Amino acid sequence: MAAYVNRCSNLLVFIFILSVFLFVDSQQTTPVNEQHTNTADNPQPAAESATQTAEEGRWEATEVDEAALGDSAADKLGVRASDTFVLTPTPQPKDDFQEELVIRPLHSGDIYASFQFRTLWETDFMRENKVSHYRLFPKSLGQVISKFSVRELHISFTQGYWRTMQWGQPFLPSPPGAELWVWFQDSVTDVDAAWKELTNVLSGIFCASLNFIDSTNTVQPSASFKPLGIVNETDHRFLRYATLPREIVCTENLTPWKKLLPCGSKAGLAVLLKSEKLFHSSFFSQTVHIRPVCQDRECKTTSWELRQTLNVVFDLHTSGQGKREWSLFKMFSRTLTEACPLASSSKIYIDVTDNPQEEYFELSPATPLLSQAVVLGDRRTFSVYDLTQQVTFGTVRSLNLLIRWKSTEGDMLRPLLHAERYVAGYGLQTGEIHTVMYNNHPFRSFPVLLLDSVPWYLRLYIHTLTVTSKGKDNTPSYIHYQPSKDRMRPHLLEMLVQLPPHSVTEVTVQFERALLKWTEYTPDPNHGFYVGSSVISALVPSSVAMDTNITQEQPLFSSFFPCKEESSYFVRVYTEPLLVNLPTPDFSMPYNVICLTCTVVAVGYGSLYNLLTRSFQIEEPNPRLAKKIANFIRRIRGVPLLS
């Protein structure tokens, strides 16, 4: 561990040490883990920004095999931080930016690339309105947070459906279309008004149809969406959740999202985000998450975290042309030349867990750096490329990772938890929604929270709700149901269901299709109406001990959901949205229809009714005037009248 103490200032020494590390690479996993815990136990004097960044650098140095590189990175950062310290006497906003790209060759032969960008800022948007100087944190979002008193904000835009059976679990799940959920501060008095305004503002920021979120598709889940940041209140009156399953995500949503990054798409990993390639994929998802997080272990200070992620899955078949190989250039039509200068860390992780002897694929250029992280209940090994190091780019001054497949694609996976949903039945009057949840764990049962938000025009018959596992009734231990109001709010159904080991649990509920008013139909009524994904949140038993230390330095992709116990990890699964046909009038000839209907009603019904209800008698013609007079005289005389 000599290198750990030494500071390498000169390249020769550096290379020498590197080679030493290469040599001892295989034996180093255990001591390094010790190192991890050691440093974690050390209390960090996080007072000044300069020292803090330096400390961070030191932490990084404790990562496996990264001592030398991390140290020099720390050097660099330390210099930069102290420079700013000297130049400006006032305390700088304590912010920090990290970026990373995780590439996971999937079981099915596809490639999963996940970009993670994190901006941390130690400030308080709520205290006063003085936050006016923004450095790394995007101003547009900062203003949104302070104006609407947002405590947490989560947006995702997704095009496509994550295929759990083929791809396993994603690092960060998201439903097809747009999803938005926001926790407001408890100081907000009129949450609905703030929500309405917020959705409109976000709609402008992200060029999306978020303004279509209104009371008919907003719900307040009682249990499924707990705050992910620091928790001091979980009253779900301050939570709003909405999805737009029909939202189509494209370039116009990506551009504003890229602009939120400190380096934009000019430098760093973001240069890879070329829309013509990203939207030429099997799955695309971009998210923004804002939440308050603890700065340190004791949680004395909090800071705001902005996490931007972009997940994309590339299809091997479509552009493989028979050759089964992938490179950064092939995927993104760009290579990497530098890290974002504003980033404190910039790394590429390649998942090589399933490939210890390179039997599945071949990776080039090879990297000596390996890192381990516990992700989704599994300990994974990653090859790490640190972009802050010039050596990563080699002599050609650009990094173009290449993955060459050797084996054919495998069978389908059996993820521990997955779910699907469909509409059963036929005809346009009634139907049945089936939600099927699979627990593939051989011997452990675990509870899941099912959230269903169904639009009002499907009138759920909640008395027909059944939950069955293995052919037997399964009584949910918690049910929260809020009935819909026509044209006002959707149905909300939340249930806590215990999934028995190795079982299929089916939740069914029947519904009736409402006949809408004719102005309420969409322009394409025969396409059908969308019902958003149901959300299944679960604590799935983990095969390895999970990391419960939230402040400990971890790769970004593995540290999003806070983990409270070692034996299980949090998973959220979204089912597919549904497309339901409602009874639809023939809009193609409304004029004919109206005319015909009116004619039939007026002529046919009217006169038939007349004929049936009246009795007709022949009326005597009116007597002549002379006769009237004659009769008048006769009446006076008391003589019988003339007929």
Added chain:
Amino acid sequence: MGLLSDPNRRRALISLLTRLNAPICVLCYFAAVCWFMGLSFEPFTLRTYMSENAMGSTMVEERFPAGERALATAKEFGAHKKKVGGMPVDWLVKTMQARGLEVFTQRFSRTLPFPDENNERYIVEGTNVYGILRAPRAPRTEALVLSAPCSPGDDNNQAVGLLLGLAHYFRSKSIFWAKDIIFLVNEHDLIGMQAWLEGYHHTNTTGMDWSPLQGRGGSIQAALSLELSSDVVTSLDIVLEGLNGQLPNLDLANLFYAFCQKIGVLCTIQGRIQRNDWDSVSGYSHAVQTMMLMVMKQASGRSWGDHGLFLRYHIEAATIKGINSFRQYKTDATTVGRLLEGMYRKLNNLLERLHQSYFFYLMPSLSHFVSIGYYMPAFGLLAVILLLRALDLWVQLATPPSRNEDGVADIEQSSTGVLSVLTPLVISHLTGAALYMLPVRFQEMAVEHFQVSETEAVVLTAIAVYTGGLALPHNTHRYWLISGEGTEQGWRVLKLVAVLYLAVLLGCTALINFSLGFILALTLVPVASFVTPHVPKLLSAVVLVILSPAFTLLFSVFIFQELQEMPVSFQDGWMLYLSVISQGILDHYLYGSLVYPLIALMVYPCWLLFWNILFWK
């Protein structure tokens, strides 16, 4: 309507209608027949045109190259099929997986109510294999289906081969797709398809056992079923008639026709090539025959291909059949593949379900169609006869007994009338219920007591119950001696009720299945008009029997064979007739066809009422 509210003019009109009732009825009948025959005369029909914008102007370029490879796959499939002696499930799963699909299987089993002698099956067990090509960046909300039945013997191997070839090609071009595409190979043709559709929609209408499906693609927008049994074809035939006479949207037929025209494939409907000489007699009779074939097929209420079962789920579907005859010009598998590719890419462009074009139509040729607005008058003219007869009877009933305006006397009349009408109504419907229930219920008993197979037992029981019903009216007389009132009045009330009943029954049937309604009306309306107790008994009885539903079916069998240019002798025709009855009953139990219950529970009892009137004493 002012005409009717003036009592004088009303009286005049009614007297005119009653006086000229018989000539008007005869006139209407012939007008209806003429109208119907005129439907297939080309100047009276409309040209087909594409209504759906999403499929219209945007032409796609078809590039499917791998017809030869598909045929090689077909051979391989045939070899594996022979080796396994049925559906080679494992091979199919492996092959589909190799083509990059998500593959699932479904097991199903069904015990038929009685053995099906045409297809030689009784206890059916099988497996459906389907692979889903997931569209990139689509959230699994919409899907298209391409299916090919795995038939016994060497049939249909090419269809499966082409299906796999297309799957491979579609997967490699997966950037096109906005909807998931499901490639389905179903065993035991319609039964497998029924199991798959029931599994997909999680319904159970016919009591079949199936294992639940694991993978789905959302709501299915359209489906094509492929039947190819030779490496090259001379023409492609499209089959539209589905269960209960349902038809897919006309745009699906238009799409097929448009692509056949574009690619230059000979296409047919009802297996008959289109002719251009509409002004010659033979050209006209060709069109009439084509349309009559469609009417016959539609009236049968059967599914004439695997596609027919999709229609219940509001999925537009058609079967495309490759026909290999002795013509010179042949089309190879690559061209058929290109045609299918084009159709799927157009269907993939759909933004809404197919709904723009007609759902109710008849086709005298693939390029011309008769819409509901044109053919309904033919039926309307027949229905008018029934209403005129009913009016006549009503007037006869209302006038003789009392001249004292209306009200009290009439009500008394009708109350006795209702009572006397109730008994024959109940008895004839009980006979109908017996016809519906007994054949299948008592097959074991019949097999024990007579030397027949189960199928024969069912059919013969049905015929026995049917003829037994004819004997009933003589017996029923004794029960309604209570009515005492003049029997002249009694039969009029009964006939009035029967005529109105028939009018409603046929009207409803024609709305759902025009062909069935029209054919029934053609035979039953004359019966309903002329029958009284005063006509010569023997002659009328013969006429009545000849125009009964059972004989209508018998004639239809012969006419159908004649139209298909496969005339049969009377002996063969009779055997065919028996098998058609058993198939009809099976269709009802297996797929939920409604023709058998409609005939047994409604039409036959209605006809019995007229039989009853004839033998009124």
